[in-house]
Amino acid sequence: MPHRDTVSWNTMISGYTSSGKLDNAWCLFRGMVRSGSDADGYSFSxxxxxxxxxxxxxLGEQVHSLVIKGGYECNVYVGSALVDMYAKCERVEDAFEAFWEISEANSVSWNALIGGFVQVRDVEMVFWLFGCMEMKMVDDGTFAPLLTLLDDPLLCNLLKEVHGKVLKLGLEKEITICNAMVSSYADCGLVLDAKxxxxxxxxxxxxxxxxxxxxxxxxLEQKDSAFExxxxxLRTRIETDVYTYTSxxxxxxxxxxxxxxxSLHCLVIKKGLExxxxxxxxxxSMYTQFPTCALNDALSLxxxxxxxxxxxxNSVLTGLSQKGQSEDAVKFFSYSRSLNMEVDDYAFSAVxxxxxxxxxxxxxxxxxxxxIKSSFESNEFVASSLILMYSKCGVIKNAxxxxxxxxxxxxxxxxxxMILGYAQHGSGQVSLSLFSQMCNQNVKLDHVTFTAVLTACSHSxxxxGLKLLRLMEPxxxxxxxxxxxxxxxxxxxRAGLVKEAKELIESMPLSPDPMVLKTFLGVCRACGxxxxxxxxxxxxxxxxPEDHFTYVALSHMYSDAKKWExxxxxxxxxxxxxxxxxPGWSWIEIGNEVCAFNAEDRSHPLCEEIYLMVEDLTQEMKWFETDNEFDDQTSLLDVNHS
Incomplete structure (x- = not known):
């Protein structure tokens, strides 16, 4: 093109930036300046x-200096673009300064600045700016990012106030606002408001x-509602996408x-999303969470x-760990490490x-x-997994x-x-002391806290500790x-209070599940x-009917009572x-390898050598026993002769 004007340059720059080719756009912009063409507000924006x-x-700082040099810092369009640039780079202080340089800020400028503070989750500043903004400028671009900030149950009242503003301004049908509002209400646990x-x-x-x-x-685990x-x-032929299926x-x-x-898996294949x-x-993740026979499907995927x-x-590793296939989980972790895969807090927690x-x-x-080497030792989930690991390995001091x-x-x-760790070590009083400290230090309690404390009381x-159960809800x-x-x-x-245990089950506000009944079955067996x-x-x-636990418990109980029939x-x-x-499994750690086995197991590659060693040890034990008997008899003869 022999005669390029500013419009020509701007068109090319816009094309490159729109297609994500920033370096090309920057080179073109520099070429534009070198050629003597004047960059205008559109070029900079x-x-x-x-x-x-x-x-x-x-790069943004360099462009900003050129903006100042060209005298465009007060231009509303360039100024808004500067605010947006700094905001998206999370440089909100710079965005704030650029904003005040604009001679007459418009809704785009305000929204860009508010969006920046939303991005860094500065709630106080966001609402201060919102209060300063003239209501005539407020639009869907203002409310949508603001609403995404209100995704915490502690902010639900503020969310409702903003909803009221939306209604007052007649923006309740704006789709971007409503989408943000649905998400925020759901994140706050207010599913009825979202609906x-x-x-x-x-x-x-x-x-x-x-x-x-x-x-x-x-x-919110509203599974039936999600399925419906x-x-x-599907019935109304809404075009589903990746986000639909992941949800x-x-x-x-x-x-x-x-x-x-x-069936969903079939739909995924049909849509070519596999x-x-x-x-x-x-x-x-779905297949790893099915109770039975689904890990192979997960591994195939x-x-x-x-x-x-x-x-x-992490999905496979977590699935193996949660399914009790701990040996495979450790091997899978080692395999991922051999491929130099990144390890994060989820992987550390699972392994x-x-x-x-x-x-x-x-x-x-x-x-x-x-x-420690990866700087994850202070992560709360990794630390809690370390606490449990050391507790179960018997090293409570390290925990x-x-x-x-x-x-x-x-x-x-x-x-x-930590409460559960001391519970496993029979230190119920220490667990209760930790629970008291949690309450005194205003650490948030959850259902796991009470499971751990009740377990501690049970083991000790x-x-x-039963009082805690009664106090949980009120x-x-x-x-x-x-x-x-x-x-x-x-x-x-464990306290021998079978009648009280039965009364507790009968007083439950919901029907007892197998876990509760299995526990009670164990209680009945222990108490005869x-x-x-x-x-x-x-x-x-x-x-x-297919769970072996009940049959085995009954069988053992009848054996104890000599009820052979x-x-x-x-x-x-x-x-x-x-x-x-x-069958129950046992395992032993030899070097860096975990060897698992059960009764009469012959799966180990060195099983022949192992059984030969067992026979040798058994024979030595017999000889040792015979020698002791002989020594005892000799001693007895010596006593009689004396």
């Missing part, structure tokens, strides 16, 4: 937009609206959702995924949990060292040391882990869950209450139903 998108603060806003849009909802509502249901909404989306897949986490989850990393990660990210690796299950102190210490390094952060997770025979505003009742039943059972145990077992067998009947029923006892 388009270039600054590209800088903001790329968050290139270093009210959602329904108020009628037929003007877009995909973001549907996805926001679906994500809200998923976050997703089906409604709905996250709700499928129980055996009762297996068929629905598999190689989208976020969707595959959601599928992997993982292996077939071409573009694995950190979440992909340390597996070390806890295996009680592998040496390996746990190595991972602790790696966590206490890890706790002391993080307790100043008011981490509920760490406090819970502190029946007075005093601490935490509704008791099944695990709390199970811990309380165990507490009463065969008749009551039989009733509980029959109820359990109706609920879980009843025991034979239990074994007969097991055989008829195809139920097999899951």
């Amino acid at each position: 388009r270039l600054l937009k590209g800088v903001a998108s790329a968050k290139r603060f270093d 009210r806003v959602f329904d108020g849009l009628g037929g003007s909802k877009d995909l973001i609206t549907w996805n926001s509502m679906l994500a809200g249901f998923s976050k 909404l997703f089906i409604e989306m 709905i897949l996250s709700t499928c986490c129980g055996e009762e959702h297996r068929v629905f989850g598999q 190689q989208v990393t976020s969707v595959s990660n959601a599928l992997i 993982f292996e077939s995924l071409e573009d694995k990210d950190l979440v992909s690796w 340390l949990r597996s070390c806890s299950d295996l009680a592998t102190l040496q390996l746990g210490q190595q991972i602790h060292a790696l966590a 206490q040391r890890c706790f002391e390094e993080i307790c100043s952060t008011q981490s509920t997770v760490a406090w819970n882990a 025979g502190l029946v007075q 005093v601490y505003k935490i509704q008791p869950r099944m695990e709390h009742y199970a811990a309380a039943v165990d507490l009463l059972g 209450e065969i008749e009551m145990a039989t009733q509980v077992a029959n109820h359990l067998l109706e609920m879980e 009843e025991k034979a009947n239990v074994k007969k029923v097991m055989k008829e139903r195809g139920v097999k006892k899951v």
Whole structure:
């Protein structure tokens, strides 16, 4: 082009910035200046937009100096672009200064500045600016970012005030505002308010609206509502996308959702999304959460995924750890390390949990060292996993040391882990003392806190801990869950209070689940209450006819009572139903390797050598026993002769 004017240059610069090619746009801009063409407000605003998108603060400063040199800092469009650039680079102080240089700020300028303070989550400053802004300038660009800031239950009243402003200004039908409002209400736990806003849009909802509502249901574990909404989306032919599937897949986490989850997997394949990393990660996570026989599906998905990210690796690792396949989890972690994969707090937490299950102190210490090297030792989730690992490995002093390094952060997770650690060591009084400290220091209590404290009381025979269960809802505003009742039943059972344990179960506001009944079955067996145990077992067998636990518990109980006929009947029923006892496993840490085994196990590659050694040791024990008997007899003869 022989004669390039400013418009020509600006068109090319705009094209490059719009396509994300900032370096090309910058080179072109410099060429424009060198050629003698005058850069105007549009040139600067388009270039600054590209800088903001790329968050290139270093380049933004250079452009700003050229803006000042050209005398455009007071131009409303250039000034707004400068504010936006600094805001998106999280340089809110610079954004604030650039804002005050604008001669007549408009709504774009105000929204850019407010958006910057929203990004750094400065609630006080955001609302101060909002108060300074003239109401005639307020639009959807003002409210949408502001509403995204109000995603904390502590800010729900403020959220409702902003909603009132929206209604007062007649902006309640603005789709961007409503989408943000649905998300914020859901994040605050106000799902009914979110649904009210959602329904108020009628037929003007877009995909973001549907996805926001679906994500809200998923976050709040409103599974049935999420499923119904997703089906409604399909029925009304709403075009679903990646975000739709990641949200709905996250709700499928129980055996009762297996068929629905598999159907979703089919839809994912049909839409060609199986190689989208976020969707595959959601599928992997879903399969790892199914109670039975789904880990292979998760592993197959993982292996077939071409573009694995950190979440992909963590999903498999967490799944293995949560399913009790701790040895495989440790091996998987080692494999990821051999590929130089990044390790984050989720990975450390999962592998340390597996070390806890295996009680592998040496390996746990190595991972602790790696966590220190990676600067994750102070992360509350990693620290809590370290506390549990050291507790289960019997090194409570190290657990206490890890706790002391993080307790100043008011981490509920760490406090819970420490309480549980002392509970496992039978130090119930220490656990109760920690609970009192939590209350005194205003550390947030949650349902895990009470599970840990009740467990501590149970293991230490502190029946007075039952008061905590009664105080949970009226005093601490935490509704008791099944695990709390199970811990309380165990507490009463260990104290021999079978009648009281039964009364507690009967007084529960909801039907006891298998966990509570299994605990009570153990109590009945320990206290010799065969008749009551039989009733509980029959109820359990109706609920879980394929679970081996109840059959085994009954069988052992009848053996203890020498009721051989009843025991034979239990074994007969097991055989008829195809139920097999899951063997218990033992393991030993040799060097850096964990070796797991069960009775008569021959899976180890060195099993022949192992059994030969066992035979040799057994023979030596027999010889030792014979020698002792001979020595005893000789001594007796010596005594008689004397």
